[in-house]
Amino acid sequence: MPFNIQKIRNDFPILSRKVNGYPLVYLDNAATSQKPQQVIDCIVDYYSNYNANIHRGVHTLSQEATDAYEVARHKIQTHFNAKEAYEIIFTAGTTHGINLVANGFSEILEKGDEIIVSAMEHHSNIVPWQMLCEKTGAILKVIPMNEEGSLVIEEYEKLLSNKVKLVFVNHISNALGTINPIAEIIEKAHKVGAAALIDGAQSCSHIKPDLQKLDVDFYVTSAHKMCGPTGVGILYMKEKWGNRLPPYQGGGEMIAEVTFEKTTYAGLPHKFEAGTPNICGGIAFGAAIDYLNAIGFEAIEKHENELLKYATEQLLEIEGLKIYGTGPDKTSVVSFNIEGIHPYDIGTIVDKLGIAVRTGHHCAQPIMDFYKIPGTVRASFAFYNTLEEVDALVNAVKKAKMMLS
Structure with missing residues (x-):
């Protein structure tokens, strides 16, 4: 079927709820995905x-x-x-x-x-x-x-x-x-x-x-x-x-x-x-x-790659932000830190703005030890996420940086 992002989002009841007074932006899909009404x-x-x-x-x-x-x-x-x-x-x-x-x-x-x-x-x-x-x-x-x-x-x-x-x-x-x-x-x-x-x-x-x-x-x-x-x-x-x-x-x-x-x-x-x-x-x-x-994995991959590209470009415009995992073959995960700020603090602030990301070592502590960091902020996208939600993430990270710097 044609890839219709709004129709797809309507299949997921949880995406219509609010968190802390803000529309939920769920970017923790690498931990678990949300469930459509059909399931x-x-x-x-x-x-x-x-x-x-x-x-x-x-x-x-x-x-x-x-x-x-x-x-x-x-x-x-x-x-x-x-x-x-x-x-x-x-x-x-x-x-x-x-x-x-x-x-x-x-x-x-x-x-x-x-x-x-x-x-x-x-x-x-x-x-x-x-x-x-x-x-x-x-x-x-x-x-x-x-x-x-x-x-x-x-x-x-x-x-x-x-x-x-x-x-x-x-x-x-x-x-x-x-x-x-x-x-x-x-x-x-x-x-x-x-x-x-x-x-x-x-x-x-x-x-x-x-x-x-x-x-x-x-x-x-x-x-x-x-x-x-x-x-x-x-x-x-x-x-x-x-x-x-x-x-x-x-x-x-x-x-x-x-x-x-x-x-x-x-x-x-x-x-x-x-x-x-x-x-x-x-x-x-x-x-x-x-x-x-029914959605189709080609359509899923295409949409998620667009999200990944856009999120990467927008986040890298934030001064002091570094992305970990920059290889040529990637899926829709952006793992990052801002210089001088603990990832947990960023995650806490963006949550107050309704945005769900994961912070920590993501049960992959040897990776964090390799980079000599305590953990990262991880935004992981799914096919039901939107470019507007990426914008919300970027704005929230900018606000967190301003408050924590």
């Missing part, structure tokens, strides 16, 4: 009309809920171009998916094996691997980044050897907006026999990854950054790894047969989906996928 209606419809547990009941409500949940799985498979629907595992979110994989590899890695992460990872893609190394004796190595906020691929190549078993990189940096060259990173990992996991939490609201084309082994993301609900996400796992890795949790649904002597496990995806899942969340995730595809 909200889907959630209400589930609990109002066919709430039941799935996969276990012969009654009508259970069958309806099961069908809706599995239809959502197929929608997600199609959207990401996974080869099989059973390679899509529902999780509680990106962090859950990463820990699921880390737990599985704890049974595979040996002392002296190596795993690689990048210098611009979210804590959820650092801490699980540190825990894994402590448990197995594996060695963690880091792809360095440069001043513009891009990974140094030449140094990545030097880290690769037949000792490397796993490579983990985010698709897009949540703190800088940098789009990493994941196709190249995956291909180079495979050449030395290593598996590759991509953290897509920040990318999937902006671009549409083709998992078969990427030939990635694992890909994780969360619904709540894609206009869906919190508490649900997916882990794409190539079938060969799904058959090899042990279950993450034991319980109902993930079994084939249970006796007191021995339990055998179900096949994919149920092997990794123990217990009652977030049924409504999975169904609503499917509704969010439908909504985003």
Whole structure:
């Protein structure tokens, strides 16, 4: 459908509210996106009309809920171009998916094996691997980044050897907006026999990854950054790894047969989906996928790039303002500081003017340590934001600077 920004904004009830007497300008989309009425209606419809547990009941409500949940799985498979629907595992979110994989590899890695992460990872893609190394004796190595906020691929190549078993990189940096060259990173990992996991939490609201084309082994993301609900996400796992890795949790649904002597496990995806899942969340995730595809990712990318370009130009006119993350490939995130002013103070003042931004290290403390700063102000834009909202941000930052200087 044609990209109609006002029609799109009308789909989001929260965008019409006021904060501190000012119209809400929501620029914290990298933390979580807002939800359109279509997704909200889907959630209400589930609990109002066919709430039941799935996969276990012969009654009508259970069958309806099961069908809706599995239809959502197929929608997600199609959207990401996974080869099989059973390679899509529902999780509680990106962090859950990463820990699921880390737990599985704890049974595979040996002392002296190596795993690689990048210098611009979210804590959820650092801490699980540190825990894994402590448990197995594996060695963690880091792809360095440069001043513009891009990974140094030449140094990545030097880290690769037949000792490397796993490579983990985010698709897009949540703190800088940098789009990493994941196709190249995956291909180079495979050449030395290593598996590759991509953290897509920040990318999937902006671009549409083709998992078969990427030939990635694992890909994780969360619904709540894609206009869906919190508490649900997916882990794409190539079938060969799904058959090899042990279950993450034991319980109902993930079994084939249970006796007191021995339990055998179900096949994919149920092997990794123990217990009652977030049924409504999975169904609503499917509704969010439908909504985003109806707008179209080409239109989304075009509009967000316009916002990024305009915001970058306008903010850089403020004396003393520095943007972090200036690489050639970026999405709609502007992370900045003003000389001599703490980012928290700026965030507090712009909030009083109705503008929601994020301040701090954004769960990416190593990036802040690299730049030797306490954190940044991060404005992250979505397809429902406008150029007028960018103007409101710029004016608010100017006011904050005047008050704090």
